[in-house]
Amino acid sequence: MPANTTASSGPSDAKKPGRKKGRRARLIVLVLVLALVAGVGYGAYWSVSTVRASYPQTTGSIKLDGLSGDVEVKRDSYGIPQIYADTDADLFRAQGFVQAQDRFWEMDVRRHMTSGRLSEMFGAGQVETDSFLRTLGWRQVAQKEYDEVLDESTKKNLQAYAEGVNAYLKGKDGADISVEYAALGLTNDYKPGKWTPVDSVAWLKAMAWDLRGNMQDEIDRSLLTSRLDADQIADLYPDYPYERNKPIVERGTVSPVTGKFDPAAVPSPTGLGSQTAQGATQGLNTQLSALSDTLDEIPALLGPNGNGIGSNSWVVSGDHTTTGKPLLANDPHLAPMLPSLWYQMGLHCRQISATCQYNTAGYTFSGMPGVIIGHNQDIAWGFTNLGADVTDLFLEKVSGDGYQYDGKVRPFTTRQETIKVAGGRDRTITVRETNNGPLVSDRSRELDKVGQKAPVGNAAPDRADGYAVALKWTALQPGKSMDAVFELNRAKDFTSFRRAAQHFEVPSQNLLYADTKGNIGYQAPGKIPVRLKGDGTLPSPGWSAEYGWKREPVPFDELPYEYNPKRGYIVTANQAVIDESAYPHLLTKDWGYGARSQRINDLIAQKIKGGEKVSTDDMQKMQMDNTSQIAALLVPELLKINIPDPSVREAQKLLEGWDYTQEPDSAAAAYFNGVWRNILKLTFGNKLPKELRVKGDCLNVPPARSSGPVDEQKRLVRECGQRDGDTAQPDGGDRWYQVVREIMDDQDNEWWKAPAQGREDALVSRDDVFARAMKDARWELTAKLGKSISTWSWGRLHRLTLKNQTLGTEGPALLQRALNRGPWNLGGGEAAVNATGWNAASGYEVVWVPSMRMVVNVGDWDKSRWINLSGASGHAFNANYTDQTDKWVEGELLDWSFGADAVGESTVDTLTLKP
Template sequence: MPANTTASSGTTGSAGGKTGRKKGRRARLIVIVLVLALVAGIGYGAFWSVSTVRASYPQTTGSIKLDGLDGNVDVKRDSYGIPQLYADSDADLFRAQGFVQAQDRFWEMDVRRHMTAGRLSEMFGSGQVETDSFLRTLGWRKVAQEEYDNVLSADTKKNLQAYADGVNAYLKGRDGKDISVEYAALGLTNDYKPAEWTPVDSVAWLKAMAWDLRGNMQDEIDRSLMTSRLDAKQIEDLYPPYPYKKHKPIVDGGAISSVTGKFDPDATPSSSGLGSDTVQGATEGVNTQLSSLSDTLDQIPALLGPNGSGIGSNSWVVSGDYTTTGKPLLANDPHLAPQLPSLWYQMGLHCREITAKCRYDTAGYTFSGMPGVIIGHNQDIAWGFTNLGADVTDLFLEKVSTDGYLYDGKVKPFTVRKETIKVAGGKSREITIRETNNGPLVSDRSSELEKVGQKAPVANAAPDRADGYAVALKWTALEPGKSMDAVFELNRAKDFPSFRKAAEHFEVPSQNLIYADTKGHIGYQAPGKIPVRLQGDGTMPSPGWSSAYGWKKDPVPFDELPYEYDPKRGYIVTANQAVIDEEKYSHLLTKDWGYGTRSQRISDLIESKIKGGGKISTEDMQKMQMDNTSEIAALLVPELMKINVSDKSVREAQKLLEGWDYTQEPDSAAAAYFNAVWRNILKLAFGDKLPKELRVEGECLNVPRADSSGPVDEQGKLVRECGRRDADTAQPDGGDRWYQVVADLMDDQNSDWWKSRASGRDEATENRDELFARAMEDARWELTAKLGKDITTWSWGRLHQLTLKNQTLGTEGPGLLQRILNRGPWDLGGGEAAVNATGWNAAGGYEVVWVPSMRMVVNLEDWDKSRWINLTGASGHAFSAHYTDQTDKWVNGELLGWSFGTNAVAKSTTDTLTLKP
């Protein structure tokens, strides 16, 4: 045991001895193979390996001495290893939280803090230098330090320090192998040792959250790239306006009052007067730069979800007037990247008695490395999050020279800083970071973008075409803020006013916050630091050399942001749809909302229950979370069934759609075929019409036609043969923006978008139905190649699989190590833009790339009747019983009981550990 701990319970010793450090690459590889074999439990060393691995497992019973505590803290874990902490002071509570999270997840915490600080190379070597360089340029850690030093409250800093002290108490006296098996593997290739945790390590994680939820930066780049080949009308076709009449926004009405100057849910809205001004002319001709920036962004770790559009979350709350309990029910399921362990960590933080010294009684989901609870409830209120999607980033094209950047006709010097990137097993690298008044030059981090200036914008864009151009990023998260204060304020909030006060400080990332309380009230608040632009609407990069552009000094005032409290309809739904009708609101939040497919489906399900005279139960909320209905299938299938198909094999597949109810269950052959048809419609209609900068190396979709003959593999599946059109296309991702694009084109049978070129034996298409027929044929042969000739064996789940991967060694390590650390696959139902949003990207295939990362249903009538589930489990230790012990239930749509009250927690407790001063 480490020097600072004593255990009253017994511990298991390790059999065998330590393997000495070997010198030389070959010797290290041999040791890796041996250790991995041992870890896998292979051969004579099985007992030794299991004992070694278990040495890093947390102690969960007995007692441990924890320096710095003022009193005892009880850590009660249920049968899933979920901890509930009981203390007598805030400091003890957060110190214990740091200790317990480090017990379960320190490897994950350590990797995260190195990522946010741009220090991954210190752990993983030279392959991470480019990522570190970009993250250093953004300066997440630098801004987090400024927040801690100058902005956050003294109370928040005390909590952060107590948390850090708890983490460091766990680390004291422990070697890497005592912390996690990953350190044992890492130690074979470098001499990395974990450093102490600091409060700023926790604060910086909020910057990673903000980055992945930053809004429309990729759309801004893509739209600009489209100008090289498409006209304004064509680009508008691909970015249609939000369908307010079809999909309701979050807030039904309201406006900024002319009397108070604040948002009033009951005020009568008028036309906002907001235009759709873009600055397209400023960036035409710089496609090389923007394309390279897009490639650079793709290399940055997407911790919360994949890059690109489509990702989102669901939350909704129903008033007690319409529930079986007579009090509100609140549901939430954020859609994030599937990772192992899950991004979320479940726990409860309880003061034995609420006093001025100990103010917390809360439970829910947090992140490893973050004190407090992010989503959940306390003794008085419950809350949930979804991404608001506000446009909080803008790209600025800068006119640069060696002396600086041009601004209003004068050259201003860059703000410059140098940083050193340390590299495990290699030579350190120094980088120079340049900033303008619009933010850091992100283009400096691309080898292609270092050559900017070889092309220039169109006429009148800049005074001197001969010099270079660079791209700067302006982003609200690069300014110090108070979001960490908001976490603790939410945890202590008791009513809607205190909830809104906490929300005011939740500046980045901008989130939709829903609310319910034990008195029966429900509510919504749109928070966030949202910029006010001088010109433009944020849909295109802007010219940085003119003061006519940029942002006003102050963001949208919090009092002018939309909210609702006890709306008459009796429920509130947020699922990344528009917050409020932009024609009736005087601030521009974004032009790039989610298109409301999921939100409207949830609203329809609630309305159907209410209008049918029924009451909504916890089980109903849970069932809604698993709704698999495909809106695009409901639109397209009736038209697909009208097409006369002559090919017998394709007709056989078409018949799968007869009588299909558009639900995407894992065993559904119809769902498999339809989604393949949808993917091929997108490919044929849009794939070869977009600029080359947006094209990707397409997956082979074509196989021999006619009689289904052709080469087969050992399983009897047809071997695919690429046609020339597959290798050079820009495949849309298939998100609900594309639902709206196609819906808007459906009535125009002869739109140019339905024309596709001939390829091999495929004839060109001239109208919608011809393209649909070809897509049906292509889909038949694609699935023949993937699933076999016999359509009775097809199922959506065989295509649509989830594999959980350890986000470091599970993706980049040796194959054997990946097999040890990773789990799956699982066959899933659901799909893109369904409520059960098991997302897939049509550009890459059908693999699940984002998921409901957790699900919860909170019962405001009785907290102990609430339910929750995590994607994986409480533990980050690969062989722990709690590594993925919730996953099978998650796959099946089950929820676990969620104990909160003292008696309920006591009944569900299986292990109790006492942390002592």
């Protein structure tokens, strides 16, 4: 849930005293309950007992209707369950029951989000979010998948899972399930309903939405046209540096003989170029800016609105490991949340047979059966975001009757959606769709006036009423990704692994592979569109038949893969999949730029070239690598600049001898990242159109809390007040590493120039910018960390707070302290392997993290290691709520038991589920 999702009724409360009073009463009661839980005041014992009533029963036995035999649930000291059953149905029925025990509040909120029904739980404040999600129609697509597309065995597993969830819910009131329901019960009569198989399928749409690729880049490029020319925009979106940062697949192409991808085939130039539909969006910046603002309000459960979404995974062949078998590492970079997005568990058939086919363990999603990332008895697999461009925005010429296409007016496809609102009146919206998809612009108040100004250039005929924006997205077509989850869990070799990958249509993920026979591999899957015209980097004219998508996506047989490459390892970290000059299909123009991936490649290559074998400890150490690639580029030049101000010179000296590692206690890392942030602001921030503003915190604090010169403090406070928290500067990700790298050697490049402002001189060269950035960073960190640089550290700036994703994001401070945890001072940083991401447009706070880490010891499974960001439990005061976080912060991993003997040794609680 996003920060704006609370158990309140939003702005309309101000007009409804009764509801406002109810909300206040609810919060007061919750605060009192939580204070009592903490042992404050009379009645503490009763309150603790009340809260603990929702904790899972983990010992003894429970009758579970529908089982064909006994099922054992063995939990270790971290509450991680391993389930043992004799049939598939019993296994997944038990999985549903156990996940509901630990995480049902999270599951319930999530299914309301995916179906556009948050208002039923949280009131009128969620109506706009629900309206947008109803427009996208995630739930309708999930229903079609279940009814028309998914395999019968998949549907049986989904049904068994749902029955297990419902068995847990049977006879329970909300307060028996989670303390959050007690809060809701004070203001509305919401009761959790039964779980359905489609509730599970719909979660894949949320995954796909947050991993959808370059949609925000498509909007931003269009907005940039208001102030920048084509060459300047190209400067801000440079080509991928294939010569420096290796793609995932280094050889091969689609064979002209077989028509399939062949890792041994020799490529010839493809001639793929950059074709855009720029003319379609001239003059529509206001509308696109409004759409961007609308997207910012949509829940981003996997990451901060698609920004920074990435992951690391790599596999090393047994020829180069100390174990003699492959080692596979994975750490997806997602939004920090409480509880963690991931849920660790094992699913074990006591005996593999036709009626019980699974022996697998790893990371699951609460609300979905099966294992998403992990291993079974034969293979291991990992995921990273491929980043394929699977969305396009189309500018539509619309009237009251329909939309124009190929010279004719076509009628909209429409449907009515009724949004039920807790404590308020129902709302009804009309969803309109064109041949390119739903009109997402209908959900923005600003976009109601779209089309008052006609575009220029490649303009639509101007005889209709206006313009609207449609979204075409592969995830809005029914697919078989849920089938792929179970197929991956059962896969035994690379052939069956690729067969499963063929069905993993959305979201498109890099799939990494290793098996007990010593093989390693990679497959790029996904439903990736083939465009008739254009390259997806800008919105296209929806009225023209020249644009759009071909009926069939890129054939799976033509997607890149590798199997036992000669180098002996494979790295996927969101870099380019394959050199576009060697490959006939356009996957995207907006790859990650390879800072993380190349660092991992270099670390592995150094070990191998040095004649060393890679160990499990080495893999774990690589995951915590904090090296800053942009620091290695900039610091040598920063140190050459003569700084006369002794205070700034004192800070500059921190960079002397620094090894570019970003440890939490590093003052040099703190200062450098401050300099980097200010370089971006000075070089690009004031040159970007105001529509690209990123909402963030002010850089500075009032003068009373700082010790810089008085005039400097006045300037900072004045600047903060003028921005009022809005900035127009880059986020500082590895795209900006490449942007700055390409102009580094051009001291007089126009990007380095800026006019005089106030008492500050004009900037006319690169070194002018660097000198000013060092000065500004000195006083920014003085304001934040104190005058004495001896007290500075990166971790004090770069902090992680885990927030309960509903009631922990707003409300009284006492309530937030009770539900939330932290802060923790972290090392790492943006585009480091230890990718504790921060957004330079808004501050240094950690906004995405390695949401879990694992190192799989293939074949010797019990020597594998894993860690979660928080813990197994979603209950705020349970011992397993955040019991893994401290170890996660330190880069530690837990032993990962898999075999029956190892699981038995680690078990502390056993629950038997009986028919």
